[in-house]
Amino acid sequence: MRLHRLDITAFGPFGTTQTVDFDTLSRAGLFLLHGPTGAGKTSVLDAVCYALYGAVPGARQSPGTSLRSDHAPVGTYTEVVLDLTVAGRRLEITRRPAQQRPKKRGGGFTTEKAQSWLREYDPSNGSWKGLSRSHQEIGEEVTQLLGMSRDQFCQVVLLPQGEFARFLRADAEARGKLLGRLFDTRRFAAVEERLAELRRAAEQQVKDGDERLLALAHRTAQAAGDAAAGWPAPDGRPGDPGLAGDVLAWA
Known part of the structure; x- marks a missing residue:
């Protein structure tokens, strides 16, 4: 992800x-x-x-808090516009939280609902094309492109107010899942699982062969009878390292 431009209006401490x-x-x-x-x-x-x-991250989004600047002039919309490139696509996201605005008729104020816009830049003609005005659709699109939820983004990419320390204190399983999604380690996990399957198959083949070898050693001892009294057969178990060599030397 690469950020190009951020416009902040009447947001937080920024009145203009x-x-x-x-x-x-x-x-x-x-x-x-x-x-x-x-x-x-x-x-x-x-x-x-x-x-x-x-x-916004964490407690700053708690109930009762407002994103609107106390210094903003009446009639100025609280708005954030972000121009960025993510996954090879140039996008522009505009967000307005729910806020009070003067009524168009009469006095007083009315509450305007939160609004969102998503546009994509088309380099072939140098223009912006509207994609969606749905909060849900835009949220799903951004989450899919970034591969992270808001909480994960705040823990890994934004590191203010000690949030990264909380990530470091998370247990290994939680960090593993998060970093696996962040760096898309699925292909490595697939290779690891395939190698584990091959290891298990080879281990079983060795054990099956050792069992046949021990059975032959037992038959050899029976056939030798008293002649092998001073040469006890190896007492190893299937899968023990060096078992085949020990049985061959004994035989």
Whole structure:
């Protein structure tokens, strides 16, 4: 996934529209998000998460909290627009949370429902094509392209407020499943399982052969009778290392 541009309007501490040009920032390959406490560093990460999943990380999405900036002018919509490339596709996601706006007729305010838009850039004609305005469809599309749920994205990609420490403290099984999805290790798991099957099959073949070998050794001992009194037959079990050599030397 590569972020190109983020427009934040009336969101968190940002009362007006602020634009983050990630293409410019990323030209050197690395950039630092820096500023004093309360400058809005975490809110930039929240805006990215909100654009992708329609929700912000953890407790900041708890009931009673508002995404709208207290500094926003009346009539300015709270909105996040994210331009990104993911899985080889250039997409633009626009999100507006449910919010109060002035009534078009008369005084007072009315609540406008949350809205989402998803568009895809077509390089053949240089235009954007609308794909969906459904929260559910956009959420499913983003989750499928990224291969992660919101919680997984917040734990692995966004690392604010000690969230990564919680990921590190997770048990091995939970981390294994998450990293397996993140790095798509299914093909390696398939190879591992195939090798395990071959190992089990070879092990069974060796045990079957050892059982036949021990049966022959038992018949040999019976045929030798007293002549083998000073040469006890090997007492190994099928699958023991070196059993075939021991039986051959005894015979």
